[in-house]
Amino acid sequence: MASPLIIAIAGASGSGKSLFTENLLNEFAQQGRPVQILREDHYYRAQDHLPMQEREKNNYDHPKAFEHELLVKHLLDLKDGKSIEYPTYCYKTHTRLPNREILDSAPVIIVEGIMLLASPDLEPLYDVKIFVDTPLDICLLRRIKRDIAERGRTLDSVANQYESTVKPMYHQFIAPSRFTADVIVTQGGENYIALDVIKSHIQQALLNE
Ligand SMILES: Nc1ncnc2c1ncn2[C@@H]1O[C@H](COP(=O)(O)OP(=O)(O)O)[C@@H](O)[C@H]1O
Ligand SMILES: Nc1ccn([C@@H]2O[C@H](COP(=O)(O)O)[C@@H](O)[C@H]2O)c(=O)n1
Numbered sequence: 001m002a003s004p005l006i007i008a009i010a011g012a013s014g015s016g017k018s019l020f021t022e023n024l025l026n027e028f029a030q031q032g033r034p035v036q037i038l039r040e041d042h043y044y045r046a047q048d049h050l051p052m053q054e055r056e057k058n059n060y061d062h063p064k065a066f067e068h069e070l071l072v073k074h075l076l077d078l079k080d081g082k083s084i085e086y087p088t089y090c091y092k093t094h095t096r097l098p099n100r101e102i103l104d105s106a107p108v109i110i111v112e113g114i115m116l117l118a119s120p121d122l123e124p125l126y127d128v129k130i131f132v133d134t135p136l137d138i139c140l141l142r143r144i145k146r147d148i149a150e151r152g153r154t155l156d157s158v159a160n161q162y163e164s165t166v167k168p169m170y171h172q173f174i175a176p177s178r179f180t181a182d183v184i185v186t187q188g189g190e191n192y193i194a195l196d197v198i199k200s201h202i203q204q205a206l207l208n209e
Contacts, residue, residue: 040113
């Protein structure tokens, strides 16, 4: 098998990265082309050694919150055609779950997450770098709804975390990383023209291998 293409999709929390990734996956699934998806969130560091109060106060919007060294290893393994043991993460307990999933390599690997373009160790591994650029007020509204519905948060906790870490870290790390992207996607996860352009590029790159 030729070396897989690695597509990185970055952007603010709530920008629509996950939805964009799902929609890209659907485009390839319709053609019966195998695609593997990795989420940077699964690589948040385990915190079993910390009491819950400490975990709740942590800064999850700093690059050091992630075990990027493991993500680098996994991407290199997938590039070599090897399978990986993909970690599982729980936002409610702020730590890893014991189960791991075996993921096989595939011709297209999509990796999605907030800090993917802000890590110099990861950047050389990508073949295509995409930044989903959505106004921060829209990201915040989506995050409030999602975090209350799915991640066990309250309106107060989302607001406090947003002011103390999410917003300042966005300006320090995520916003500057957009300049390293090959493609900037506006209108979030439902920009079907961007999806089409990226799908065509990937298909062409696979044909040329
Ligand atoms: N273009 C869009 N229009 C409406 N809702 C959207 C759009 N993009 C994403 N969402 C919703 O906003 C929330 C956050 O989107 P998500 O893709 O999880 O963001 P991210 O992965 O960047 O944090 C989800 O509930 C998602 O369904
Ligand atoms: N224990 C955690 C871990 C992460 N977060 C927040 O998740 C955001 C990244 O995930 P997205 O799906 O929204 O891109 C990030 O902004 C962290 O603040 C958390 O709240 N708790």
